[in-house]
Amino acid sequence: MRRFLVAGLGVVASLISLALIINDYRSIIDVFELAEPTGSFGIYFRLGGLAAGLAVILVTVCLLLPGSQSAFRSGFAVVAFIPYLLAAIAALPCFVSSRPGALCGVGLVVVSYLSIPVVIAAAIAFIATAQRRAVKMAGLAGALAFAGFAAAAQALLAPADPEQCRKLSEVTKRSNCLKVLAGRRRDEDICRAIEFRTTRFRCLHEIALDKGQAQLCEEIRDDAPIKVYESPAVLFRDTCFQNMAYALHDHSQCEKIEASQLRASCEAGVP
Numbered sequence: 001m002r003r004f005l006v007a008g009l010g011v012v013a014s015l016i017s018l019a020l021i022i023n024d025y026r027s028i029i030d031v032f033e034l035a036e037p038t039g040s041f042g043i044y045f046r047l048g049g050l051a052a053g054l055a056v057i058l059v060t061v062c063l064l065l066p067g068s069q070s071a072f073r074s075g076f077a078v079v080a081f082i083p084y085l086l087a088a089i090a091a092l093p094c095f096v097s098s099r100p101g102a103l104c105g106v107g108l109v110v111v112s113y114l115s116i117p118v119v120i121a122a123a124i125a126f127i128a129t130a131q132r133r134a135v136k137m138a139g140l141a142g143a144l145a146f147a148g149f150a151a152a153a154q155a156l157l158a159p160a161d162p163e164q165c166r167k168l169s170e171v172t173k174r175s176n177c178l179k180v181l182a183g184r185r186r187d188e189d190i191c192r193a194i195e196f197r198t199t200r201f202r203c204l205h206e207i208a209l210d211k212g213q214a215q216l217c218e219e220i221r222d223d224a225p226i227k228v229y230e231s232p233a234v235l236f237r238d239t240c241f242q243n244m245a246y247a248l249h250d251h252s253q254c255e256k257i258e259a260s261q262l263r264a265s266c267e268a269g270v271p
Contacts, residue, residue, distance in 0.1 A: 003063070006074045006081075010060035013081035016088050017053035020112070024049060032157035034165065034180040035173035037199075045109075048116040051146055055123035056080055058142055062126070062135055072135075076126035083115030162190055175199040182207060188216055197222065201236040205243070214244045214253055234258050242266045 027036065028046045036042035059077050090107030094100045127139030159165050165177035175196035182190035182203050188211075191203035201220045208216035217240035222233045238257045245253035245266050254266035 003074065006077055007060070007063040009081045009085075010056070010063050010077060013084040014057045014060040016084045017056045020084075020087070021050060021053045029153075029157065030173065032153045033168065033173070034159055034177040035168055035170075037172055037176045044116070045113055047150065048120070049112055052083075052116045052119040052123075054142070054146065055120055056084060058139065059123050059126050062130070062138075072126060072131070073129050076122045076129065080119050080122035080126065083111065083119050087111045087115070162193060171195050172199075179203040183210070186210055188213075188219075192219070197226070197230070197233075198236070201233065201240075205236065205240045208240060209243055209247055212244075212248060214241070214248070214250075214256075217241050217244060217256075238262050245270050 024046060027042070028050055030036040031043055031046045036046065038045070059080050062072060063074070063077060087108055090111045091105065093107070094104040124139075127136055130136055130139075159177055159181060162178055162181060165174055165181060168174045168177055175194045176199060178190050178194045179199050179202065182188065182194075183206055186207060188204060188207045191200055191207055194200035194203055204216050204219055208214060217237055220233050220237040220240055226232070238259050239262075241253045241256045242262060242265075245251065246269065249271055251267060251270050254263055254270060257263040257266055
């Protein structure tokens with residue numbers, strides 16, 4: 001009876017994980033196309049979530065195999081399944097309310113983010129302690145297949161030049177793709193082609209620090225009026241000069257900061 005309960009739990013968890021994978025499909029592609037704006041968070045959250053979801057499905061399939069009642073340690077399976085049930089509960093506010101708030105999905109993101117290593121570790125322990133050699137081989141094959149998929153997707157989807165980034169339909173995706181490509185190539189010219197102003201500023205900031213070229217901070221300016229809800233370019237420029245001063249141990253960079261308090265902090269902090 002216990003096996004059937006755990007297997008039932010696994011079926012529910014697998015359906016939830018499959019729904020999350022399907023819902024997240026476009027964002028997973030964005031990771032490989034360099035269009036995921038959240039950077040390392042996105043890589044961990046999207047690819048880690050995909051790996052965890054597939055691991056849950058594999059564990060469930062193993063539990064449903066004929067004669068598997070004594071072949072596995074079901075405790076590891078339960079540990080792998082529970083986070084997906086919690087994720088479904090966390091997502092309920094987005095569905096039960098007629099007017100869900102803008103933050104209704106935060107609980108789902110937090111639970112999913114924290115549970116990724118737990119689910120993967122539990123699935124590995126489940127496969128590693130299995131009594132059937134075929135199951136262990138299937139687990140190893142699944143891990144290699146996932147690594148192969150990631151490598152193939154990277155080779156096929158990752159842009160090799162700025163023109164490929166410009167083919168993306170959304171401005172935020174185009175801008176982030178160019179920013180990542182600029183960082184990999186250490187090329188400020190690519191930064192200058194970024195449409196989204198804050199992404200362009202951050203790109204110039206990072207290249208300036210990477211290459212030790214403070215003059216790139218001077219380029220953090222707006223050539224046209226900005227929206228009332230946007231932050232002035234001077235805020236980004238001042239931060240760039242401050243970080244350059246720290247990186248180069250150069251007090252002269254502090255003198256270029258317009259905000260008096262930040263300039264004083266910079267002068268006091270540079271050795």
